[in-house]
Amino acid sequence: MNDNAWIIAIAASIGAAIPIALAAVGAILHERSGVLNLGVEGMMLIGAMAAFLAADAWGNVWLALVCGVLAGGALGLLHGVITISLRANQIVTGLALVIFGTGLAKFLGEPVNGLKRPVKIDPLEVAGLGDLPILGPVLFAQDVLVYASIALVVAVSLYIYRSRAGLALRAVGESPAAADAQGIAVSRVRYVHVLAGGLLAGAGGAYQALARAPSWNQEYTINGLGWIALTLVVFSNWRPGRALIGAVVFGFALRSQFTFQTEGIDFPPQVWLQMAPYLLTILVLIVTSSPGARRRLGAPAALGVPYSRDER
Amino acid sequence: MIVVRLERRVATPRWIGVAVPVASVFAALVLAGVFFVLTDRPPLTVYSEMFDAAFGDVQGVKNTLVSATPLVFTGLAAAFAMRMGLYNIGGEGQLYAGAIAAAGAALLWTADLSTPIAIAVVFVAGAVGGMAWMLVPALARALLGTSEIVTTLMMVLVADVVLDYLISGSTSYWRDPLTIGFPQGKEIPDAAQFTRWFDARITVALPIAIVTAAIVWFVRNRTSFGYGQDVIGDAPHAARYAGISERRTVLVTLLVSGALAGMAGAAEIGGRIYKLEPSSLRLGLGFTGIVIAALARSNALGVLVAAFFLGGLRNAGQSVQAVADLDLPKSVALMLEGFILLCFLGGQVFSTHRLRIVRREPARRARASAGASS
Incomplete structure (x- = not known):
C-alpha cells in the first residue's frame, strides 16, 4: 500500500473538514442560545x-x-427576526430558510x-515546515483559514465555558426564564448568537466556494454540507472541540x-462509509436518551422553545 | 421613548384569518420583486406570466394538479404528526424509501396483474417502505423519548445514499442492466404505470390523494384515536390520567406519518417517473410537505389547498422558463416559495397578536420593560 496516498488523504480531509466545522461551530453557538437551526x-x-x-x-x-x-x-x-421577535416555529422556519436560501442562491447564481472559480485561497507553507515527512503536508501546508478555524474553535470553547457572556449564553439556552x-x-x-451562527455558516460556505470547489455548480458546490454540519452538532453534543474532531x-x-478506491480496497464498502456518520448520530441520540445521560450530555434544555415573558 | 410591542389579541376578528395570509403573500411578492428588479426583469410581467402558467387556463390547472399530487401526501404526512406536536422532518427520506419499495414491488409482482391490483400493490408497497424508514425513529421516540426531529432528518441523509447506491453504485435489482453509459432504473411493467387522464399526467394518484386527505381528516376529527392525539398534544398529564397510552399513540402516529410520505413516493413512481430515478425524485417534495402542513395549520383539508397553491408555484417555475424574453431559471419557483414561506411564518404572529406602539414614561420604565418581551 502506498503510504503517500494516505498522507494526502488525511491532509485533504482536514481541508474538507473546515467548511463543515465552521458551520457546525456556528450552529452550536446558535443552538446553545436555545434557537434550533435547521437552516444551516x-x-x-x-x-x-x-x-x-x-x-x-471584484x-x-x-x-x-x-x-x-x-x-x-x-x-x-x-432567522432571528422570525423566530425570536415574531415567535414563529423554529423547526418550520429553519426548513423554510433552506428552501429560501437554496432558491435565492440558485436564482442569483x-x-x-x-x-471556473476566478480566485482562490492558496495554501501557505509555515516557515518551510511543509517539507517535513507526514506532519508537513498534514499540519503545515494548509491555507490560512484552516489555522484560523482551529483558533476559532479554541476561542469559542473558551468563550462558552470560561467567560461571563458564555455563562449567560448557556443560561439562556437551558432556562430562559431563570436567565x-x-x-x-x-x-x-439569542439575536447575537443566531447572527454568529449565520456568519459562521456563511464563512463555511464561502470557504467551500473559494478554497475547495474548483467551479460554481448549482447542485454540487454545497450539496448537503449544511446537513452534515447539523449532524456534527448533535454528534458532538453541542461541544465545539468535539465538533472539530x-x-x-x-x-x-x-x-x-x-x-480506498485508488488503493483497490473494497472494505468497508463505500455505501456504508457514506451512511456511517448519520447512522452513528442516530445511535448516539438513542444511547444518550436516558434522562440522566440527557442531563449530562444532551441538547440545551430550552432548544426549540420560543421565549416570551408574558406567556411563560 | 416610543416602544413597539406585541400584545396578545383578546379576540381575533374574523377578517384577520384572511387578511394575514393575503398580506403575507403580498409582502413576499414585493420582497421577491426587489430581486427581479435587480436582475433586470419586470416583476409584474414575471408574476402575471407565472400566474397564467399555473392557473390561467385549463392546461395550466391540470399541470398544477399534477405537481400538487405528491405534495398532498407529504403535506398530510407532516400534518398528521404536527397536530400532536411531533415533527416528522424526514418526509423526504420516507418518500425515497416509498419510491424504492414501490418500484421494487412493481418490478417483482405486477407484470401479470390487472391494473387495479397493480395500483394497490404500488401504493401499499410505498406505504410499507415509508413506514419501514420511520420504524427506528418512531420506536426510539415512543419507547425512549429520543427526539424524532434529528433522527428522522438523519434517515433522509441515509435514504439519499441508498438511492444513489441502488442506481449508480451497484448492479441492484432496480437498475436497468441494458443501459449503456449513464446508469438508469429499470422501467416498471405497463400494468403498474398509472393511466393518464384528460391529456395530462393526471392519474389515479390524484383521487387517491384527495380520499386520503378525507380519511386523515376523519381520523383526526371524528375518532377516539384523533381525540387522544389532541389530548396528548395539548395536555400530556391529562392524557395519562385518562388512560390514553402515549407510547402507543406516538408510535402509531409516527408510523402512519411515514406511510403517508411513502405513498408520495409510490405516486411519483407509478404516476410520473415509472422507474427508480434519483434525480427525478430529488425535488424536495418531502421538505415542502412540512411547510405545507404549517401553512395549513395541520388541517388535512387545508393541506389540499396549500398543496394546490405550492403545486401551482412549482408548475409555474417549470413553465415560465419557456418565456424567452424573461430568461428565468427554474429556481425562480423555489425562491418565491422561500419568500412566501418566510413571510407567512413571520406573519403568523399577527393573527394572535397585535402591534402596539406605546409611549413609555420614565417613571414606569421598570414595569413597562417588564411587559416588553421582544
Missing part, C-alpha cells in the same frame, strides 16, 4: 453563492470571503453556473472513499 444548509449556500459572485465581480478573494460571511449573517438575522430573572436580556443574547473524521470518511 441554506445559510451555507447563500454564503457560497455571495462569495463566488463577489469573487467574479477578483479579490478576501473581499469575496467577507461577502460570503455577511450574506450568511443576513440569513441568520432573518444561475448566470455563473459552471464558471431573565437574573437580568440577562434573553432576546439580545468529528468534522475531520467525517471529512476523512467522505474523502477516503477515493483513496
